[in-house]
Amino acid sequence: MRIIVxxxxxxxxxxxxxxxxxxxxxxxxHQQIEEVKIGNQxxxxxxxxxxxxxxxxxxxxxxxxxxxxxxxRNKIPTWCYYNNDPANAEEYGKLYNExxxxxxxxxxxxxxxxxxxxxxxxxxxxxxxxxxxxxxMKSEEGWAKSGNGNNExxxxxxxxxxxxxxxxxxxxxxxxxxxxxxxWSSHKDKRTKEFWVVSLSAKDNHFFSTFDTYGLDxxxxxxxxxxx
Numbered sequence: 201m202r203i204i205v206x207x208x209x210x211x212x213x214x215x216x217x218x219x220x221x222x223x224x225x226x227x228x229x230h231q232q233i234e235e236v237k238i239g240n241q242x243x244x245x246x247x248x249x250x251x252x253x254x255x256x257x258x259x260x261x262x263x264x265x266x267x268x269x270x271x272x273r274n275k276i277p278t279w280c281y282y283n284n285d286p287a288n289a290e291e292y293g294k295l296y297n298e299x300x301x302x303x304x305x306x307x308x309x310x311x312x313x314x315x316x317x318x319x320x321x322x323x324x325x326x327x328x329x330x331x332x333x334x335x336x337m338k339s340e341e342g343w344a345k346s347g348n349g350n351n352e353x354x355x356x357x358x359x360x361x362x363x364x365x366x367x368x369x370x371x372x373x374x375x376x377x378x379x380x381x382x383x384w385s386s387h388k389d390k391r392t393k394e395f396w397v398v399s400l401s402a403k404d405n406h407f408f409s410t411f412d413t414y415g416l417d418x419x420x421x422x423x424x425x426x427x428x
Contacts, residue, residue, distance in 0.1 A: 241323060282360060345403065
């Protein structure tokens with residue numbers, strides 16, 4: 201009888217240990233995810249800040265220009281903090297290369313996705329269109345040149361900047377923090393072969409979209425929830 205009781209206790213211990221481990225991994229990967237409903241869509245209220253793909257495989261951190269370029273050449277999913285400063289993670293999330301966006305293993309956490317071109321357009325139109333949406337999306341503080349929004353939507357867009365290498369640039373390619381937000385979409389243009397990107401600026405309330413991106417660029421990611 202004692203052997204049976206001990207066996208049951210041991211099995212329960214193993215089950216609880218596994219459950220706790222899975223919960224811990226979920227908490228770490230989904231740390232502080234908050235959401236807001238805008239129209240019929242549900243968006244994260246912060247930029248993505250994960251260092252693994254959805255299956256748990258690691259995403260490489262690249263600090264130097266050469267590390268970032270080499271990762272792109274070798275088709276390796278890569279991330280960085282703006283200015284390589286971990287203090288920027290909480291407010292601005294991470295910047296990701298396009299390899300991470302395109303990876304078939306998935307960058308977004310389970311139940312979420314990188315927005316499509318159509319997802320972004322639906323959001324834009326619901327918030328008043330191209331010339332008005334930005335004010336309702338931008339946070340109430342943090343934008344340069346009096347470019348703050350009213351965050352009426354709850355989207356809470358922060359000016360996270362970019363990492364770019366179309367030319368020789370200073371500061372390891374980091375630029376535009378406090379002035380611009382750029383986010384990846386999952387849509388790749390057939391003509392330019394580049395991913396569709398959207399942005400907000402401190403200078404106005406426009407919601408801007410473009411295919412004119414560069415493969416080495418690093419942008420933020422804001423996820424949208426999958427329909428239930």
